Amino acid sequence: MPGEDRPRQAGDRIESLLDALGAGGAVARGRAEELVRQVTDLYGSGLARILEILDDRGQLDRATLDALTADELVSSLLVIHGLHPQDLETRVTAALDSVRPYLGSHGGNVELLDVSPEGVVRLKLLGTCQGCPSSSVTLKFAVEEAIESAAPEVTAIQVVEEESRPATPAVIPVDALLVRLNHPDGGDAGNGGAGDGGGGRNGAGGTRTAPGAGPAGNWHEHAPGCWQAAPEIAGLEQGEVAGFLVGGYPVLACRTGQDLYAYRDYCPRCTGSMAGATLQRALAGPVGGGLLRCPACRAHFDVRQAGSCLEDRNLHLDPLPLLVRSGVMSVAVPAVSSQDA
Known part of the structure; x- marks a missing residue:
């Protein structure tokens, strides 16, 4: 919708003006803040x-x-003026429900423990999400963002970690067993690159990441990033895998069932791009496929278990936060330095 960013821009502009007026002294800033309060109360x-x-x-x-x-926008105004029909806990619960599909890409979930009268939200990360190396990113770019948007009056978010439990192993497809027989040491089936995976979405037209994107560390090792609109990801068909360059960062996305997943386009097993990757269904697994197969080394990664590698449980894909923001599918990507490019 045109002008969707204007409220945020207006808020930033108000803050800038207040800071500028503050340079004139405490009295000038106090008067400016009182003016803003009076106008806000009027509206x-x-x-x-x-x-x-x-x-x-x-x-x-x-x-x-x-x-x-x-x-x-309307919801935030209702909250500011104490007119929202839903109480704080209901809005926090709805916010957590909105991020559960993304948490599923970590093989985890989140439980709301309680909301204190002081506005402190206590959460528990469940499943492999709790032990995922990107859990801090999960909180920053997904859970915290959703809660703060739906309930800006929340004063703090506290996370209580549950005791780690062994993850339930996924059923291994037949060709994965062959890879283990042929490469018992976990070595590459290929030579590091992504083979012939080139421009174009797998099976459809689209923006494709360049093959052989460099590793440059895990998600959480990059400089802090930001949300980037990626509406093309929402258009993926059932079982489709495609690569995108989002904010200069290589992203691999797929759809299985009603769920969308996004990962860094990098195979930790052969250290190459996963251009040309396909979704496979594990034996006795749910319809729609849940295993991403690297075309170069033939490694399999369970999208429902934080991208865990079936051939080597010490390896996993790097999940990226994926949410609908202001009606547009968006992905949180780390900042890309000139060295990474």
Whole structure:
């Protein structure tokens, strides 16, 4: 929707103006802040009056409330002025539900323990998400972002870790067993590169990452990044795998069932790009496939278990946060330095 970023830009502009006025002294800044409060209260009263009129006319039904609270800008205004129909815990719960598909790509989940009267949210990361090397990124770019957007009055987020438990192994496909027989030492079946995987999405047109993207460390070893819009990922068909260059960073995405997963386009086993990778279904596994197969070394990675490698459990793909933000599918990618490029 045009102008979706204007509220954020306006908020940033207000902060900049307040900082500039603060340079004139404490009195000048105090007056500026009082002016902002008065204007905010005025518009808050107007918003409350609009809701009263709709309610008096019998037009503030559940469908209308759901539509209002589903809009990010309107919902935030309702929260600011104490008009939101949902309490804090309900909104936090809904925020966590919105990130569960991404947490599933880590083979984990999140449980809301409680929300204190002071606005402190206590969470527990479950499954392999708790032990995932990217768990700090998970919290920063997914869980915290979702909670802060739905409930800006939250004062702190605390994470309680559960005791680690052995992950349930996935069923290994027949050709994975052959790879183990042919390469018992876990060596490459290929020579490091991604073979002939080149431009174009696997099986469809699209923006493809360049083969042989360098390793440059894990996600959490990069400089802090940011969310980047990637609407093409949402267009993936069932069982489709494709590569994208998002913010200069190579991303491999796939869809299995209703779930979308995004990973760094890098195979930790053969240290090459996974251009040309395919989704396979494990024996006795669910329909739709859940194993990404590297075309170069034929290693298999379980997308539902944080990209864990079936041939070597010490290896795994690097999951990337994937969420719908302001109605657009977005992925959080680390900053790419000139050395990485």
